[in-house]
Amino acid sequence: MTIEFECDGTQVVVPDQGHTLLEVLRDELGVRSVKDGCSPQGQCGCCTVLVDGQARVACVTPVRRVRGRSVTTLAGLDADERNKWAEAFTACGASQCGFCTPGIIMRFAGLRAKEPDADTERVERALAAHLCRCTGWQTIVEAWDAFGAAPADRDLEAAARRAEIEGGVAQQVGPEATLGEGGFADDGSPLDAKVAVRAGDDWVVGDSLAAAREAAGKVQGRRTTAELNHPIGLPDGDWDLTLQTTWVEPGYLETDASWAAPEQPAASSLGNGGAFGAKLDSPVGEVAVQLATQHAQPVRVLMSREDTVRLGPKRPPVAGGVNADGTGTIRVAATPGVVEAIGSVAPNLTVEEVAIPGPNTSVDIRGAGWVEAAVLLAVARAKAEGSGTISISAPSGGTATAAFDGDSIRVTVDAGDPIDPIILRSYCIGAAHMGYSWVTSEGLVVDDEGHIHDLTVRSFGIVRASDMPPVTVEIAESSEPSVNGSDAVFAAVAAVTWLRADCLPTWPVAQ
Ligand code: FES
Ligand code: FES
Known part of the structure; x- marks a missing residue:
C-alpha cells in the first residue's frame, strides 16, 4: 500500500506505514526546513506546512490524510515570496535561533494569501498556534508588516557578532538562518542513519524515528492540573521583601539532537544559539559517537520534547x-x-x-x-x-x-x-x-x-x-x-x- 500526494510541486509516493506527515517529510523525503519542536504534541507550530493552502501542523497530521492533496513547505513556497519573508524577518530581527521561523513563515504565507491586510490583532491570533522562545513576538509581528519592503544595507557579520554576545555561542544572522538553515544538528543527518531515542534510562535504536519510538514504547506525558509548589522554605527573619520561586523550564524550541558517523565527531547540539545556556552539557553528542561506533553506521540521537523536559537543566528554585x-x-x-x-x-x-x-x-x-x-x-x-x-x-x-x-x-x-x-x-x-x-x-x-x-x-x-x-x-x-x-x-x-x-x-x- 502506498500514498501519493504532491509535495512542493512534485508528485511523491510513500509507503503507507501509519506515519505522520512530519515523519514522512523530514525522515523519508528529507525536507529539513520543517522542524520538530514537540512531536507528537502538536503544540509548538515548528512543523507547520500548507495543505491545500491551509496551515497545518504536520506532526499530528497522518500522512494518509494528505493522500491526493497538495503539501507546501517553505522549500516549495514561491521563491519571490520566500525571499521577501526571509528579508522581512532579517530586517526586523524577527528570527534569532530560527528554529520556529519556517513554521511561522508558512503560517504567515497562508494568512497572507487570504487576508493580506490582516491587522496586528489578527496576526497575533495566528501566532497563537506557535511558540517562539527567543524573540518575544513583537519583531515577528513587525516582520508581517515589513513583507515586501526593500532590504536596507547591513553588515550581517557584525549582526552575528552581536548575536553571539547576546546568545553566548556562535550565531548565524541573515536570510538563511531565517529560512531554518541555521545549522541544526539533525538537519544534516543522512536519511539512512539509524535513530536513537530515550527509553527510561537507556537509548533504543531503530531504523527510523517512528520505529525507534515504537520500540521504546513511548507514551506521551501530559500537562498536569496539580498546583505549582515552591520547594524551598523562606529563611527565618523579619524581612522587608520575600520571594519564593519554583523550577522553570528554559523552553528552547529545538530539542536536544545530534548525530555522528563512525570515527567522526558528533554534530554540535548547540544549534543556532545554545538555548540560553541550557544545552552546554547536553549528552546527545557523546551518545551519538558511542552508538555510531557500536552500530558501525551513522546514528541520529533525538530527544523528544518530553525527554528534554525530564532530563534538561532547569532554573534552580x-x-x-x-x-x-x-x-x-x-x-x-x-x-x-x-x-x-x-x-x-x-x-x-x-x-x-x-x-x-x-x-x-x-x-x-x-x-x-x-x-x-x-x-x-x-x-x-x-x-x-x-x-x-x-x-x-x-x-x-x-x-x-x-x-x-x-x-x-x-x-x-x-x-x-x-x-x-x-x-x-x-x-x-x-x-x-x-x-x-x-x-x-x-x-x-x-x-x-x-x-x-x-x-x-x-x-x-x-x-x-x-x-x-x-x-x-x-x-x-x-x-x-x-x-x-x-x-x-x-x-x-x-x-x-x-x-x-x-x-x-x-x-x-x-x-
Ligand atoms: S507542533 Fe509539530 S513539532 Fe511542535
Ligand atoms: S527564534 Fe523563535 S524559538 Fe528561536
Missing part, C-alpha cells in the same frame, strides 16, 4: 528575604556555581544551598541565581524609595533600566558599542518577554519525589503574543567594548513586572 538596606538571606537549590553567581551581584546577602529532590538545575541557564538576588535587592530599594523604575547591572557589564509606561514596558540598555542595533533590540525584546513571562506565568509542577508532571511544551507557561505588553527599547550610544545587554534587560523587566504585581511573594504571580 530560590527562597529569599531581604531588607531595603541590602542585607538578607537567599536559599537556593544546590547547584554548582550558584553561590558564586549570587555573590557576584549581592556580596552582602547570605547564601544557603538547599538539597531538594527535583530535576537537574544549572547555573549556565540565563542569569540563574544572580538575577533573583538582583531583583530582590533592586525591588526592595525601589519600594523604599517609591520608585517604579529599576536599573540592574549584569555581571557581564551590561546595564538595563526598565519601567512600565501605561501598559507598555520601556527599556533602556547600555551594552557598549551596539554593533548592530537591530539584533541588540531583538535580543532585548526577547529578554523582556522572558522576564515578564517568568514572573507572571512560568513554572513546572514537580512532586515531592522530584518528578516533573508538566511534560508538554504548552505547560511551561510561556506568554503568548497577544498577552505580551509592547516593549520599547532605547539603546545607549557607546564606543566602549560590546558586552551582553539582554541579561540585564531580563533582570530589570522581571523586577518591574514583579513591582507592578505588588510584589506577590511567590512566582509566577498569576497562578
Whole structure:
C-alpha cells in the first residue's frame, strides 16, 4: 500500500506505514526546513506546512490524510515570496535561533494569501498556534508588516557578532538562518542513519524515528492540573521583601539532537544559539559517537520534547528575604556555581544551598541565581524609595533600566558599542518577554519525589503574543567594548513586572 500526494510541486509516493506527515517529510523525503519542536504534541507550530493552502501542523497530521492533496513547505513556497519573508524577518530581527521561523513563515504565507491586510490583532491570533522562545513576538509581528519592503544595507557579520554576545555561542544572522538553515544538528543527518531515542534510562535504536519510538514504547506525558509548589522554605527573619520561586523550564524550541558517523565527531547540539545556556552539557553528542561506533553506521540521537523536559537543566528554585538596606538571606537549590553567581551581584546577602529532590538545575541557564538576588535587592530599594523604575547591572557589564509606561514596558540598555542595533533590540525584546513571562506565568509542577508532571511544551507557561505588553527599547550610544545587554534587560523587566504585581511573594504571580 502506498500514498501519493504532491509535495512542493512534485508528485511523491510513500509507503503507507501509519506515519505522520512530519515523519514522512523530514525522515523519508528529507525536507529539513520543517522542524520538530514537540512531536507528537502538536503544540509548538515548528512543523507547520500548507495543505491545500491551509496551515497545518504536520506532526499530528497522518500522512494518509494528505493522500491526493497538495503539501507546501517553505522549500516549495514561491521563491519571490520566500525571499521577501526571509528579508522581512532579517530586517526586523524577527528570527534569532530560527528554529520556529519556517513554521511561522508558512503560517504567515497562508494568512497572507487570504487576508493580506490582516491587522496586528489578527496576526497575533495566528501566532497563537506557535511558540517562539527567543524573540518575544513583537519583531515577528513587525516582520508581517515589513513583507515586501526593500532590504536596507547591513553588515550581517557584525549582526552575528552581536548575536553571539547576546546568545553566548556562535550565531548565524541573515536570510538563511531565517529560512531554518541555521545549522541544526539533525538537519544534516543522512536519511539512512539509524535513530536513537530515550527509553527510561537507556537509548533504543531503530531504523527510523517512528520505529525507534515504537520500540521504546513511548507514551506521551501530559500537562498536569496539580498546583505549582515552591520547594524551598523562606529563611527565618523579619524581612522587608520575600520571594519564593519554583523550577522553570528554559523552553528552547529545538530539542536536544545530534548525530555522528563512525570515527567522526558528533554534530554540535548547540544549534543556532545554545538555548540560553541550557544545552552546554547536553549528552546527545557523546551518545551519538558511542552508538555510531557500536552500530558501525551513522546514528541520529533525538530527544523528544518530553525527554528534554525530564532530563534538561532547569532554573534552580530560590527562597529569599531581604531588607531595603541590602542585607538578607537567599536559599537556593544546590547547584554548582550558584553561590558564586549570587555573590557576584549581592556580596552582602547570605547564601544557603538547599538539597531538594527535583530535576537537574544549572547555573549556565540565563542569569540563574544572580538575577533573583538582583531583583530582590533592586525591588526592595525601589519600594523604599517609591520608585517604579529599576536599573540592574549584569555581571557581564551590561546595564538595563526598565519601567512600565501605561501598559507598555520601556527599556533602556547600555551594552557598549551596539554593533548592530537591530539584533541588540531583538535580543532585548526577547529578554523582556522572558522576564515578564517568568514572573507572571512560568513554572513546572514537580512532586515531592522530584518528578516533573508538566511534560508538554504548552505547560511551561510561556506568554503568548497577544498577552505580551509592547516593549520599547532605547539603546545607549557607546564606543566602549560590546558586552551582553539582554541579561540585564531580563533582570530589570522581571523586577518591574514583579513591582507592578505588588510584589506577590511567590512566582509566577498569576497562578
Ligand atoms: S513539532 Fe509539530 S507542533 Fe511542535
Ligand atoms: S527564534 Fe523563535 S524559538 Fe528561536
